[in-house]
Amino acid sequence: MYENYYGLDSKPFQLTPDPSFFFASKWHKRAMSYLQYGLSQAEGFIVITGDIGTGKTTIANSLLNDIQDDIVAAQIVTPKLSPDELVKMVASKFELDTNQRTKADILKDLESFLFQLHKQGKRALLLVDEAQNLPLETIEELRMLSNFQEMGKPLLQSFLLGQEELQPILRAPNMEQFRQRIVASCHLAPLTDDECKEYIEYRMAHAGWSRGELFSDGAYDRIFQFTHGVPRKINTLMDRILLYGFLEELEKLDEEAVENVIKEVADEMFVPDKPVLQDEGGSNILSEPASNGQVKDVQYYKTMLTELTDALDNAISHKIKLTRYIDNLLKKKYKTYVRLKSDD
Ligand SMILES: Nc1ncnc2c1ncn2[C@@H]1O[C@H](COP(=O)(O)OP(=O)(O)OP(=O)(O)O)[C@@H](O)[C@H]1O
Ligand SMILES: [Mg+2]
Numbered sequence: 001m002y003e004n005y006y007g008l009d010s011k012p013f014q015l016t017p018d019p020s021f022f023f024a025s026k027w028h029k030r031a032m033s034y035l036q037y038g039l040s041q042a043e044g045f046i047v048i049t050g051d052i053g054t055g056k057t058t059i060a061n062s063l064l065n066d067i068q069d070d071i072v073a074a075q076i077v078t079p080k081l082s083p084d085e086l087v088k089m090v091a092s093k094f095e096l097d098t099n100q101r102t103k104a105d106i107l108k109d110l111e112s113f114l115f116q117l118h119k120q121g122k123r124a125l126l127l128v129d130e131a132q133n134l135p136l137e138t139i140e141e142l143r144m145l146s147n148f149q150e151m152g153k154p155l156l157q158s159f160l161l162g163q164e165e166l167q168p169i170l171r172a173p174n175m176e177q178f179r180q181r182i183v184a185s186c187h188l189a190p191l192t193d194d195e196c197k198e199y200i201e202y203r204m205a206h207a208g209w210s211r212g213e214l215f216s217d218g219a220y221d222r223i224f225q226f227t228h229g230v231p232r233k234i235n236t237l238m239d240r241i242l243l244y245g246f247l248e249e250l251e252k253l254d255e256e257a258v259e260n261v262i263k264e265v266a267d268e269m270f271v272p273d274k275p276v277l278q279d280e281g282g283s284n285i286l287s288e289p290a291s292n293g294q295v296k297d298v299q300y301y302k303t304m305l306t307e308l309t310d311a312l313d314n315a316i317s318h319k320i321k322l323t324r325y326i327d328n329l330l331k332k333k334y335k336t337y338v339r340l341k342s343d344d
Contacts, residue, residue, distance in 0.1 A: 002246035003207075006214075012207035013235040013242070017058035019065040023202045023231075025195045026306075027188050028055055034186045035063050035159060039071070042123060044181045045146070046159045047131075049166050050188025053232030056161040059188075060127050063159075072117060073125040080133050083141035090126060090145065111148050114155035124156045131162035136172060143178045190229035192302060196220070199231065200238060214245075218255030226262050240265050 003011060014021075024032065031048050038046035050056050057077075064073055074093035081089060088098045091106045096113055098106055114124055128134070128142070139160075148155040160166065170179060191199055197220045204214070215223075223241075227233035244261045245253050 002242050005246045006209060006242065007211065008204075009208035011239070012203040012209070013238040015232065015235055017055075017061050019058070019062040021203055021206055022058060022062045023199050025191050025199065027186075028059060031059050031186045031188050032063065034184045035059065038157070038159060038184055039063075039067075039125070041157075041183050043146075043154045043157055044183035045142075045157075045178070047166070047170065047182055047185040048159070048161045048188060049164055049185070050161075051190065051230065052163055053230045054188040054190055055231050056163075056188060057129055058231075060129055060159070060161055064127065067125070070122045071125050072122055073127060075127040075129065077129045078131065078133050080135060081138050082135070083138050086134075086138050086141050087145070093126075094124065110145070111155075114148050115150060118150050118153075118155055126156060126158040127161070128158060129161045131160040132165040132169065133162075134169075136169060136175070139169065139175070139178060143181060146181060191231065191234075192229060192306070193221070193224040196224040196227070196229045196234060199234060203238075214253055216252065216254040219253050219258045222255050222258040222262070226258075237261065237265060 003009070012021075022028075031050075034048065035046055038044070048056055048059065060075065064075065067073055072094070074090065076086075076089055076093060078086075078089075084103050087103055087106055087110070091098050091110050091113075094110070094113055096106070096109050101109070117124055126142075126145075131139075134142075142158055142160075145156055146154050146158060169175070170182075200215070200220070200223070219241075223234065223237060227237055241253060241258060241261045244250075244257060244264075248257070250257060
C-alpha cells in the first residue's frame with residue numbers, strides 16, 4: 001500500500017519469517033553458529049530457546065535455506081504431539097508412507113530409510129520448532145529416534161527450537177539421558193537499542209529504501225522503548241508507522257509520529273496497562289520504581305551483562321590456551337623424563 005510512496009520494492013516488515021531478510025544480530029549470529037557447529041558435529045541435540053517473537057523460526061528457516069546437499073532436512077512445527085504421533089509425523093516428513101502402518105512398522109521403515117541415506121553418504125536432520133509444546137514422553141521418543149546408529153554414528157540429528165518454557169522441561173530430573181545428548185544450547189535475547197536501529201535500517205534497505213535518514217534518533221528510541229527490541233513487535237509497529245507516514249504524507253518520521261502510532265496500536269495490540277520490562281533473556285522483570293523514584297535503567301544492566309558475557313568468553317578461551325600450553329609442556333617433560341630413564 002505504502003511501498004510506492006517510499007520507493008520500496010516490497011514490504012520491509014512482513015510478519016512471515018523470510019530468510020532473505022535475515023539480520024544477524026549478536027544473539028542471532030551466536031545461535032546460527034551453534035546450529036552450524038551442531039551440523040558439523042553430526043550428532044546429538046542442539047537446543048535454541050528464546051522469548052516469543054525473537055526469531056527462532058527465522059533462524060531455522062535461514063539455516064534450512066543454505067543447508068548442504070548431503071543433508072536431508074525435515075521441519076516439524078508441532079502442536080502437542082504424542083510419542084506415536086511424533087514418529088508418524090517424522091516418517092511422513094521424510095516422505096515415508098505411514099498409512100495402515102503400525103508404529104513398529106514405521107520405525108522399521110524409518111530406520112531403513114536413514115540407513116539408505118547413510119549408504120548414499122547423506123544424513124538426516126530433524127528441526128523441531130515450537131518444541132515447548134512437546135510433552136516429556138515425546139521428547140523422550142525423540143531421544144529414542146537418535147539411537148538409530150550405524151558404526152557408532154547416529155543416523156538422525158535433531159535441533160529443538162522453543163520458547164522459554166522449554167528450559168524447565170529439559171531441566172526435569174527424568175530428562176538426564178536427553179540432557180547428556182545436548183551438544184550445544186543457546187538462548188535468543190531481544191535486540192539491544194543499537195541493534196534495533198540497525199535492524200530497522202537493514203530491513204528498509206533490503207526492501208529498496210535509498211533516500212537517506214527517514215527516522216529521527218528520538219523515533220528510534222521510542223520504537224525500542226515500546227517494543228523492547230523484540231523483532232516481531234518491531235515489525236508490527238514499523239508497518240503501522242510507515243502506513244501513518246504515507247497517510248499523513250510525511251517525509252521524515254520523528255518521535256511525535258511514532259508516539260501517535262503507538263497510541264493507536266497500543267489498544268489493538270492489547271498492551272498491558274502496567275509497563276512490563278524485560279531482561280536480557282526476554283523474561284519479564286518488575287518495573288517498580290527504584291528507591292530514588294526512577295525506573296531502573298534496564299539498558300544499563302543489559303549492557304553490563306553483555307560486557308560480562310564477552311569478558312567471560314575471553315577468559316575461558318585464554319584458560320583453554322593456557323591449559324593446552326601446560327599440557328604440551330608436561331608432555332615434553334614426560335618425554336624427556338622417559339628418555340633420561342631409558343639412558344640410565
Ligand atoms: N534475525 C532476524 N532477522 C530478520 N527478521 C527477524 C529476525 N528475527 C526475527 N525476525 C522477524 O521477527 C518476526 C518474528 O520472528 P519468528 O517468527 O522467527 O520468531 P519466533 O521466535 O519463532 O516466535 P514464536 O516464539 O512466536 O514462535 C518475523 O517477522 C521475522 O521476520
Ligand atoms: Mg516460531
